[in-house]
Amino acid sequence: MVSGTGRVTLSDVAAASGVSRATASFVLNDDPNQTISPATQERVRRAARDLGYVPHGIARALREGTSRIVVLNVGSGLEGNYSRSYIRGLDDELAAHDHVLLVRHGHTTPHSIQQVLSAIVPRAVLRLAEAYLAGHELDEGDWKDGFAANAAMQIRYLADRGHTRLAFALPDNDSPLIEMRLFFARETTRTLGLLPPRPFVVPGPRAAGAEAVQAFLAAHSTVTAVAAFDDDVAVRILTALHDLRLSAPGDLAVIGFDDTEYGSLATPALTTVHIDAEAHGRLAARTALGLDATGLAPAPGRVIVRDSA
Amino acid sequence: MVSGTGRVTLSDVAAASGVSRATASFVLNDDPNQTISPATQERVRRAARDLGYVPHGIARALREGTSRIVVLNVGSGLEGNYSRSYIRGLDDELAAHDHVLLVRHGHTTPHSIQQVLSAIVPRAVLRLAEAYLAGHELDEGDWKDGFAANAAMQIRYLADRGHTRLAFALPDNDSPLIEMRLFFARETTRTLGLLPPRPFVVPGPRAAGAEAVQAFLAAHSTVTAVAAFDDDVAVRILTALHDLRLSAPGDLAVIGFDDTEYGSLATPALTTVHIDAEAHGRLAARTALGLDATGLAPAPGRVIVRDSA
């Protein structure tokens, strides 16, 4: 039954069920333009199952001009609950449409990205958290609004607690999201009638972080609360405050973004915004495949109230 | 010059340089079994460059029976310096041999892994940190020894500080590495003439973690130091100690494994073992491609001494 190599091909299935390759293909792909008698369909499907036929993705891709693979380029930030749930949603939704997600990690020399593309001719290439930056198709989509709402939630929480002079803490890398977070933060303070938050950078190394926080507080003594770019940055601030013998929220209220385990383990435990990005991932999958993307409501984020703000 | 679709194919190159497809292929692949005149070689290469020819990986893969892609399956643990440097090394080395690394994230239903394989027919499929578990080819290789040495380093550090009753803290998931870490830990205590370390699990949620640590300390009051499976677990312990109003290293010395940023930000700052896994990644790449892997000495790990042990 099986040709030499061990792989069961469509020809094997066709031969085993006494039909041509074409017919076998039509049956197995449910081609709506063909009429195949139920009896034949049954025979083909049986043979496929019995022989353990699994279609050769490469051959299919060559014929179709594109593979059923979607590549997700992640720059650096893969930690955090957001990316994880985003990837889970993306992966699931793609799987539901017979596609597969592969993740490409950042060391993205232009040459090597070229390599990847030519190597697998993916159906789509996504970049984590960039769809809403460039994606004008999503202008009125739920995603951006959803993300904006989550970003606003962070600022609003601080405002609700009576803080009026805010800071916005940034990481020392250049995530493509920084611009957007800042924009939404300013937007939110504006609607609330507050001054725009003062941005400042918190570097990674512990001593440098403490120094930056100290310098910032010295220069802006009226600031009483800080919204962080993410939990990572927030934890740095918490550590800095500890090292400066200051306390949160007393001396400075701190709220993170994108719930991570480390935030929950920090002292004081970090108040943060939890975003379930699974729907975002699903949405991205649908639009990448050119499918209808309606009816996918991103779950609303929520503030996880702990001790730091 | 370019055929309708926009893609430049080998036929285009061949036509442009007045040779057959076969010749063009021989030239561009430096086929050692063929003799092509320098003049022709030059013409072909020129044409390829001018037209911007880039080989169609899918077509090539179909013909060759396997694509130039290596898939790395990562279960869950992608945080941490180890995985990052491992991936960097793997990626670089593969790139040096015209291959490409793609990472597959865990939601690995048996069906979806099947999908991936058939979709791209990768040259190899690796599993993060599993090569040394199954990999008998590496029995005497540098990798396992290197990893063993690093694991031993962690225990030895505690012993050098005079601790004789040790614990070994595990995460509440089932990483394939757990067995190995435990094995090496026991191995090391044996050579040092100490009792084997007592394993215990530290769950993720803060309250549960504190409870687990408290219960463990109550049950084993002679234990003075704990080696953690990784920095993650170590940070949980540090938090637990804080919540129990105990201190490290006074009440319990804590040492982590695989230097992460959060360890450095914990209070007290976490003492840990830093492993540069780049060479491990390179080695994995070489063996996956069936290449000579000699001369790749894994960099020795080192203990990052901070405040927790």
Next chain:
DNA sequence: AGGGCTTACTAAATCGTTCTAGTTGCGAAT
């Protein structure tokens, strides 16, 4: 002068699918 060797190439098969353009046979309408 014929066989053998080397150089410099080419025609065509091949990988496993998908899909277009037919081909058959049969019942119904003209």
Next chain:
DNA sequence: ATTCGCAACTAGAACGATTTAGTAAGCCCT
């Protein structure tokens, strides 16, 4: 009794590379 339409199939051409099995010409050797 043609013609038409429809159901149920099939032959074979793509897709874009690699590679096997040649071919043709030139040179050397006996």
